[in-house]
Amino acid sequence: MRNRPLLQMAVIGAIGIIIGIPVALAIPWFPADGSTQAHNIHTLYTVLLIVSVPIFVLVETVVLYSVWKFRMKPGEEEKDGPPIHGNTRLEVVWTALPAILIVGLCGYAYSVLRSNEKTHPGAMVVNVTERQFAFQFGYPGPGGKERLSPDLFLPRGQPVVLHLRSVDVVHSFFVPEFSVKIDAVPGITTTLRITPTRLGSYPAECTELCGAGHSLMRAPVRVVTPDAFRTWLAHQSPKAPPPIGTPPPDVLNSGEPGYASGTSGSGGGSG
Amino acid sequence: MAIPAKLRAPGWYRAAMFDVIGFAFAFGLTVLIRWLMHEHPIIDGNAITIVALIAVPLFFLVGLGTADYWFYWISGRPTRPEDHSAHGAHTWRDYFRVNTDHKVIGIQYTVTSFFFLLVGGLLAMLIRAQLAKPGMQFLTPEQYNGVFSVHATVLIFLFVIPVFAGLANFVLPLMIGAPDMAFPRLNALSYWLLPLAGIMMLMSFLAPGGSFAAGWTAYAPLSTTMPLGQLFFSIAVQLAGASSIATALNFLVTIITMRAPGMSFFRMPLLVWANFSTSLLVVIATPFIAASQFFVLLDTALHFHFFDAFVGPEKNGNVIMYQHVFWFYSHPAVYIMMLPGFGIISEVIAVKSRKPIFGYRMMAFSLLAIVVLGFTVWAHHMFVSGMAPWIRIPMMITTAIIAIPTGIKIFSWLATLWRGVLHLDTPMLFALGFLTMFTLGGISGVMLAMIPFDIHVSQTYFIVAHIHYVLFGGSLFTIFAGVYYWFPKMTGRMFDERLGKWHFWMTFIFFNLTFGPMHLIGIQGMPRRVAEYAAKFAAWNLFISLSSFVLGASTLIFLYNVVASWRWGPRAAANPWRAMTLEWQVSSPPPIFNFDAIPTVVGGPYEYGVPGAVHGIFKPPTEARPVTVGAGTQTAGGGEHH
Numbered sequence: 001m002r003n004r005p006l007l008q009m010a011v012i013g014a015i016g017i018i019i020g021i022p023v024a025l026a027i028p029w030f031p032a033d034g035s036t037q038a039h040n041i042h043t044l045y046t047v048l049l050i051v052s053v054p055i056f057v058l059v060e061t062v063v064l065y066s067v068w069k070f071r072m073k074p075g076e077e078e079k080d081g082p083p084i085h086g087n088t089r090l091e092v093v094w095t096a097l098p099a100i101l102i103v104g105l106c107g108y109a110y111s112v113l114r115s116n117e118k119t120h121p122g123a124m125v126v127n128v129t130e131r132q133f134a135f136q137f138g139y140p141g142p143g144g145k146e147r148l149s150p151d152l153f154l155p156r157g158q159p160v161v162l163h164l165r166s167v168d169v170v171h172s173f174f175v176p177e178f179s180v181k182i183d184a185v186p187g188i189t190t191t192l193r194i195t196p197t198r199l200g201s202y203p204a205e206c207t208e209l210c211g212a213g214h215s216l217m218r219a220p221v222r223v224v225t226p227d228a229f230r231t232w233l234a235h236q237s238p239k240a241p242p243p244i245g246t247p248p249p250d251v252l253n254s255g256e257p258g259y260a261s262g263t264s265g266s267g268g269g270s271g
Numbered sequence: 272m273a274i275p276a277k278l279r280a281p282g283w284y285r286a287a288m289f290d291v292i293g294f295a296f297a298f299g300l301t302v303l304i305r306w307l308m309h310e311h312p313i314i315d316g317n318a319i320t321i322v323a324l325i326a327v328p329l330f331f332l333v334g335l336g337t338a339d340y341w342f343y344w345i346s347g348r349p350t351r352p353e354d355h356s357a358h359g360a361h362t363w364r365d366y367f368r369v370n371t372d373h374k375v376i377g378i379q380y381t382v383t384s385f386f387f388l389l390v391g392g393l394l395a396m397l398i399r400a401q402l403a404k405p406g407m408q409f410l411t412p413e414q415y416n417g418v419f420s421v422h423a424t425v426l427i428f429l430f431v432i433p434v435f436a437g438l439a440n441f442v443l444p445l446m447i448g449a450p451d452m453a454f455p456r457l458n459a460l461s462y463w464l465l466p467l468a469g470i471m472m473l474m475s476f477l478a479p480g481g482s483f484a485a486g487w488t489a490y491a492p493l494s495t496t497m498p499l500g501q502l503f504f505s506i507a508v509q510l511a512g513a514s515s516i517a518t519a520l521n522f523l524v525t526i527i528t529m530r531a532p533g534m535s536f537f538r539m540p541l542l543v544w545a546n547f548s549t550s551l552l553v554v555i556a557t558p559f560i561a562a563s564q565f566f567v568l569l570d571t572a573l574h575f576h577f578f579d580a581f582v583g584p585e586k587n588g589n590v591i592m593y594q595h596v597f598w599f600y601s602h603p604a605v606y607i608m609m610l611p612g613f614g615i616i617s618e619v620i621a622v623k624s625r626k627p628i629f630g631y632r633m634m635a636f637s638l639l640a641i642v643v644l645g646f647t648v649w650a651h652h653m654f655v656s657g658m659a660p661w662i663r664i665p666m667m668i669t670t671a672i673i674a675i676p677t678g679i680k681i682f683s684w685l686a687t688l689w690r691g692v693l694h695l696d697t698p699m700l701f702a703l704g705f706l707t708m709f710t711l712g713g714i715s716g717v718m719l720a721m722i723p724f725d726i727h728v729s730q731t732y733f734i735v736a737h738i739h740y741v742l743f744g745g746s747l748f749t750i751f752a753g754v755y756y757w758f759p760k761m762t763g764r765m766f767d768e769r770l771g772k773w774h775f776w777m778t779f780i781f782f783n784l785t786f787g788p789m790h791l792i793g794i795q796g797m798p799r800r801v802a803e804y805a806a807k808f809a810a811w812n813l814f815i816s817l818s819s820f821v822l823g824a825s826t827l828i829f830l831y832n833v834v835a836s837w838r839w840g841p842r843a844a845a846n847p848w849r850a851m852t853l854e855w856q857v858s859s860p861p862p863i864f865n866f867d868a869i870p871t872v873v874g875g876p877y878e879y880g881v882p883g884a885v886h887g888i889f890k891p892p893t894e895a896r897p898v899t900v901g902a903g904t905q906t907a908g909g910g911e912h913h
Contacts, residue, residue, distance in 0.1 A: 029794045041723045045794075048721065052714045059681060059710045063703055066688040070624075071695055078849075081626035081691035083880035091630050094682040095675060102671040102717070109667065109721035116723055117660075164657075167582055169493040170590060172655065172730060176796025179727040183657045185590050186492060187580030190657035203805070207730035207798040209486050211493060212412040215801035 009065050016057040024049045034177030034198040034223065037116040041179040044112050051101065116180070117193055120159035126152065128164045130171035130184040133213030135204060139233060147236035152204060152221040154196045155229035162192040172208035175221050183208055196223040281336020281369065289334025290327055297323035317499050320478075321572050324506045328467040336369045337460040359863040369463065371455035373444050374861060376462050378761060380437025381754070383462075387429035387469050389826070394422035396823050401802060403816035405809045415802035416484035417500070421472060423487035424504060427608070428511040429469040431746050435611035436461075436518045438753050439546045441761055443522065445854035445861060446540050448531025448870045448887065453524040457517050464514035468507040475503035486800060488601070489563075491578030491593040495570040502571060505564040512561045515607075519553035522546050531853070532892040533872035540852045540876040541634055545614025548638040552603045552610070552645060560600035563593060591658050598649040606645045608742060610638060612749030613680055616702050619752050620684050622850045623699040624691030627877040630683045637676035644673045654725045663722050670720035677713055681706065694848075697771030701752035704779045708744025712737060715790065730800075733793025739786045751778070751829070758836070759843030763860040766840060770832040777825035784818035851886040852876050 033039045127138035138146035154160055164173055166184040174181035182192040206217035277284040301319045343350045358372045366379055397418050401408045444452055452458045475482035480498025494501050526547050569575040579588040621628045647669040650662050715737045719725050758766050788811050797808045846855040870887035878884030
């Protein structure tokens, strides 16, 4: 084995991969998965890690092994290495293998995307209006009226379509536990599909820089049982939605809510 | 009235006078137009500032003398024939004059860029100080947004892009056996545009309402509703962009027309290939960011309606269009900031491994493949932007495909190391550190191509981690490798190897401690560009901030090493690394006109280990003969010595 550097490296690399993959998977990367979309994305990430670790280990093994075995030793100051200019077979392999891997990963990612963005005929619609620096959630009711809420209440297990609009600059809507996000863009309506699966309270965040209040632009999201949701919704009084483009509330000057107070400060609407 | 000679001759006095004239011009023009248009008040500070931001730099450049020759020529007056008396730098003062010598310009570029690295780095320290604890710290949200916007802008437009242009300016003409760049006066103008752009970006902090604070991406309509400082960005980017385009044209013409006899395209060092590819990207892509910022300028200053889509009557601007135009430049810009580094790494790894570069032709072709593919992936920055959903699919595929030519390069560097005689000195350590961290940046890049995962992590700290692995672990490490590698050639002095190693290890370790954890907090949901954050991220952020302060301090070692070695270091030999490329065949620093005799190239640039191989001979082509048969043939498919 002493004179077979490739075999030595293969052994070192295999050990690296066997240790590396469990370590990479053991890291608690994601927050809790709170939607079917999140579940699919977490699985996708696990696959990406399993593919990535061997590639990184391969590169590192060659670098560190070369540093260890081929470093200049005393007396070799004037020595040159063997004049190897290339190896067609090897170059074909390291072009073709990544290509195959990439085709496979793209195909898999595409299937996850299709599944995550599947339309559900009975999906509940919520209109999200974003402005500097607040969210407003509207639940369409009969007669063009909307029940408006500063919190997003969602029934567990119910597919939801969010229709997002912005009245000023580009914002975004992201709930880490749901693993999906979309920008709210002035002038157009964007959509986001979520099927919440886990009861709890989560923060919705604006993740697109939208001005001075960007860091504080958050809203509470509550995933409740369908019964609790119906009760809550019945307590919201339907109103005609305010015309789009009404001046934004002055969030920044209303007492600078911190992260914790920002999520609880709008709990008045809960039932 | 006699004008004193100092004010008539090109130089700083005349430049200062022209600045005053430029401001008066801006003032007069604005007041005149506002008077004609019946605008009130006639004297409007914002309007005057905007016109002055355009006029004063141009007047300054004329005053400094970057355009004297052209004005003489245009007006039919006798042009002063170039007597080359301005070639070379004899004292430090010569670096503050308009100089057409590519070696002087190379050093001007490099030193200026490193000044802005320090500025950008200090801003990063401010960012990390603010984020060390959750909750608002000493910066207001507006100030914080300004600080990270200027941080990114300065480091992209005033450091990474121009420092590569600077290193190549010095090295590239020498490498191809040329006496200078093709257009030396244009070269000088390109340089002098840069400090103006940088100063303008920093001066935005003094603008009423603070500096530009819409991120370096300046997304409309946030940017079009920002205070005056935003326009400092819009206009400074035009100056930096013009500089970039002019230099790229200069490189292209130089490489195509000024190669020494015998230097065929496939005998060019890979650094030359890399700058050829980069220059193609720059001339095609950079006009797009210029356009995007002109749109913002027109929207803000003259109330055009490109991006004005605030819902309501007569508001039908197209917000997503901004992002398309912006990223059509700014994705290729990632390769503009990386390909020259690939070139540096190829030089360093071949010389320090004492082996020919593995698969030379594939290395060159993969650069060209990246150039072409680089234009087909821009919308992967927009997977959550609300654009038409189908665009995401082809962009995912092209993005993932770029990993193939990039992978070819990484594997070829690894194969070059294999069985070499590795000289593990400072340039080589930075090259190997680059290999490690760029691989990580590449892996997270392929992850980001996968649309569902990208939807989760876009606009989070995962993106911050990824771009710093690519631009810091990637580009900056290649820049350090290049600066150490060519330091003896540029200054004629050797750097301190021990300090160099300290610099490497501190940078390498604390870089990873700073940016590694950002992947994790990003996936856990910490948004980027926030002045404060949820308490659950507090521990990691404190850790990151402390690591970043040590990382910042590691730059001081570099700074001391470079300054002290330049002043007091031991004299460098002409070719301390025993390299074959032409720049090492002349003295350190090179003679004023580079070559006493134009060399003839008779073989490949990396024939290490080939007995008797020579790359260039300092004789005319009729007398120069290859020493060994076959030394000039480089094939990707050889392997005959394997």
